[in-house]
Amino acid sequence: MSGTLTMAACPTTPAAATESPPGDTSATATDAPLRRPLVLVGLMGAGKSSIGRRLAQRLGVSFADADSEIEKAAGRTIPEIFEAFGEEEFRNGERRVIRRLIESGGPQVLATGGGAFMADDTRALIKEQATSLWLKADFETLFERVSKRSNRPLLKTADPKATLRDLMARRYPVYGEADIVVETCRVPIEETVDKVYHAVLDHLAHAATPAP
Numbered sequence: 409m410s411g412t413l414t415m416a417a418c419p420t421t422p423a424a425a426t427e428s429p430p431g432d433t434s435a436t437a438t439d440a441p442l443r444r445p446l447v448l449v450g451l452m453g454a455g456k457s458s459i460g461r462r463l464a465q466r467l468g469v470s471f472a473d474a475d476s477e478i479e480k481a482a483g484r485t486i487p488e489i490f491e492a493f494g495e496e497e498f499r500n501g502e503r504r505v506i507r508r509l510i511e512s513g514g515p516q517v518l519a520t521g522g523g524a525f526m527a528d529d530t531r532a533l534i535k536e537q538a539t540s541l542w543l544k545a546d547f548e549t550l551f552e553r554v555s556k557r558s559n560r561p562l563l564k565t566a567d568p569k570a571t572l573r574d575l576m577a578r579r580y581p582v583y584g585e586a587d588i589v590v591e592t593c594r595v596p597i598e599e600t601v602d603k604v605y606h607a608v609l610d611h612l613a614h615a616a617t618p619a620p
């Protein structure tokens with residue numbers, strides 16, 4: 409596996425790596441087709457589902473959302489699962505669903521819930537059988553997005569801002585193990601999808617190039 413490729417979607421991000429200019433055709437899906445699942449990881453509000461769905465369309469593969477699959481399998485919403493069974497049971501279901509999707513899925517884009525990549529066995533499975541991409545967002549972007557909905561049990565605390573900051577501190581080093589990192593911020597979604605698409609194609613092209 410080659411090293412982590414960081415792509416910045418925000419013009420002011422200092423850690424920007426080389427990017428393909430818009431419309432660049434040097435790497436295309438035809439040159440380097442997706443052969444394994446592409447697993448999107450990152451915190452709540454990073455845009456894994458909305459970007460993942462559009463990215464899958466662009467890559468010409470199917471899209472699956474692990475959280476939706478867990479809800480389907482359980483016949484309950486995620487807040488209901490947390491409420492009725494607790495977080496540990498949710499995590500067990502999450503592990504099973506992600507394993508099933510990865511092992512049966514082939515090329516696909518798979519959006520995972522923010523805690524999925526934190527589980528050692530899930531992370532090991534993803535490293536072995538998939539390509540991982542971290543949608544890395546700044547605190548303000550995440551908080552603005554998660555504040556619009558009340559469907560995140562982990563943020564139902566006395567101080568959701570502090571909780572989110574704490575999750576960032578604990579999880580970002582682990583998300584950093586992803587194969588590809590794309591920094592996102594508050595720009596139109598198609599702009600981010602374009603950055604992610606090119607980051608994936610660049611990664612696949614480099615992964616396919618034999619070392620000299």
Ligand code: S3P
Pocket residue numbers: 450451452453456475486520521522523524559560561562
């Ligand atoms: C969680 C994130 C949620 C969902 C659950 C737990 C987490 O998914 O899986 O509420 O631990 O970060 P999103 O990241 O899609 O919001």
